[in-house]
Amino acid sequence: LEATPIVVDGIMFTSGAWGFVYALDAKSGKELWKYDPKVDASYLRRACCDAVNRGVAVWMGKVYVGTLDGYLVCLDAKNGAEIWRKDTFTDRTKAYTITSPPQVAGSIVMIGNSGGEYGVRGYITAYDLQSGEQKWRFFIVPGDPKNGFENEEMEKASRTWDPASHWAAGGGGTSWGESAYDPELNLLYIGTGNSTPYPIWVRSPSGGDNLFLVSILAINPDNGKLVWHYQTTPGEIWDYTATMNIVLADLEINGQERKVLMQAPKNGFFYVLDRATGELL
Numbered sequence: 001l002e003a004t005p006i007v008v009d010g011i012m013f014t015s016g017a018w019g020f021v022y023a024l025d026a027k028s029g030k031e032l033w034k035y036d037p038k039v040d041a042s043y044l045r046r047a048c049c050d051a052v053n054r055g056v057a058v059w060m061g062k063v064y065v066g067t068l069d070g071y072l073v074c075l076d077a078k079n080g081a082e083i084w085r086k087d088t089f090t091d092r093t094k095a096y097t098i099t100s101p102p103q104v105a106g107s108i109v110m111i112g113n114s115g116g117e118y119g120v121r122g123y124i125t126a127y128d129l130q131s132g133e134q135k136w137r138f139f140i141v142p143g144d145p146k147n148g149f150e151n152e153e154m155e156k157a158s159r160t161w162d163p164a165s166h167w168a169a170g171g172g173g174t175s176w177g178e179s180a181y182d183p184e185l186n187l188l189y190i191g192t193g194n195s196t197p198y199p200i201w202v203r204s205p206s207g208g209d210n211l212f213l214v215s216i217l218a219i220n221p222d223n224g225k226l227v228w229h230y231q232t233t234p235g236e237i238w239d240y241t242a243t244m245n246i247v248l249a250d251l252e253i254n255g256q257e258r259k260v261l262m263q264a265p266k267n268g269f270f271y272v273l274d275r276a277t278g279e280l281l
Contacts, residue, residue, distance in 0.1 A: 001017075001052075002052045003053055003055035003056070003101070006056060007026050010025070010026050010027065011032065012025075013063055013077070014055070014056065015053040015065055017053060017068075018037060018053065019039060020034065020035060020036060021034070021037075021056055021063060021065050021075060022035075023077070023080060034080065035073075035080045035082070037065070037073065039067050043097055044068070046096070046097050046115065046118065047099070047114070048117045048118070052099050053067075053068070053099055054100055054176075054177070059109075059129065061076070061077050061078070062077055063076075063077050063080075064104070064109050065102065066088070066099075066102055070087060070097065070098055072098075072109070073085045074129075085132075086127055088111055088113065088125050089113070090123070090137075094118075094119065094170070095115045095119065095120060096113050097115055098112075098176075100113070100114070101178055103179035103181060104181065105181040106183070106186060106221045107128065107129055107221075108126040108127060108129060109127055110125065110188060110221070112174060112176055112177075113176065114176040115174055116172040116173065116176075116194050116241075119168075119169050119170045120170045120174065121143060121170040121171050122171070122172060123140055124138050124175050124219075125137045126221065136224030137224070138153070138226070139154055140174070140193075140212050140213075140217075141157065141161075141170075141211070142157045142158040142161060143171075145163055153225075160209040160210055160211045161208050161211075162205050162207070164205060165203060165205070169196050169203065170196050172193060172195045172196030172213060173193055173194075173195070173212060174192070174193040174243075175190045175191065175243060176243050177191050180246040180248050180261070182248055182275060185259070186220065187219070187220065187221075187275065188220075189217070189219075189246050189248075189275070190216070190217050190219065190246075191216055191217075191244060191246060191265065192214060192216075192217065193213070193214070193242070194213065194236060194239040195210065195213050195214075199237060200236075204235075207235060209234040209235055210236065211231060212229055212231065213233075213236050214231060214232050214233045214240050214242045215242055216230045216242055216246070216261065216271075216278075217229050228277060230280065232269070233267050238266075239266065240265060240267040242263065242266070242267075243265070244264055245263070246261060247261070247262045247263070248262075248275060249262065253281055259274065259275050259276055260273060260281060261273045
């Protein structure tokens with residue numbers, strides 16, 4: 001079990017392996033309801049680190065959970081009834097899974113995915129909180145330039161990759177950890193994962209920073225546009241993912257109140273960034 005429980009009005013909501021969801025009386029521990037996502041067990045072979053699930057999102061009477069086999073599900077918080085269920089995978093022939101918790105941000109709920117060890121191209125997708133309609137998708141690394149770019153962010157990122165990169169390997173960058181949201185700034189923060197394959201001399205032979213691998217991204221949840229980014233390990237080759245928990249706080253630094261974002265990714269450094277601008281503090 002890797003999920004952090006969420007308690008709302010005396011009811012504890014938590015997830016278990018595969019994307020099961022449990023609602024418990026927080027005082028007694030009595031089970032109120034349980035949701036079985038009925039995951040195709042063959043997806044366990046695609047999971048690098050077992051059938052774990054890192055949690056649910058709870059908002060306005062609804063519980064959101066990602067399932068190992070790639071569905072984002074919206075449940076009624078009162079009884080666990082399924083309200084909607086959306087397939088989040090772009091390609092079911094690839095080794096994608098979901099182990100991350102969803103993140104509510106404004107009018108959307110966002111989900112990332114796992115699979116960076118197995119030759120996938122990472123992305124996050126946002127859905128309408130009420131209807132489940134897909135609102136936008138943000139790819140974390142560019143695809144083969146010969147096929148064009150989904151947006152200006154991917155065109156910019158491609159300049160940090162060798163044009164002759166091993167595009168068929170996907171590039172990695174999956175977002176499988178906990179995200180964060182600042183409603184005042186209306187910014188959604190996600191951490192991105194490792195490269196695929198690890199050796200840059202195979203992945204991007206001429207080198208380069210390889211954006212947006214192992215980065216912290218600030219995204220406008222209304223339109224999916226990138227506002228700023230900070231890459232923790234340019235040209236990463238060590239599986240130094242930046243998907244660890246993101247903490248938002250207001251701190252006094254050098255006598256000035258700063259709105260900050262904090263993270264300790266796998267490279268061993270603790271980062272404090274200005275969460276409005278991405279400036280390294």
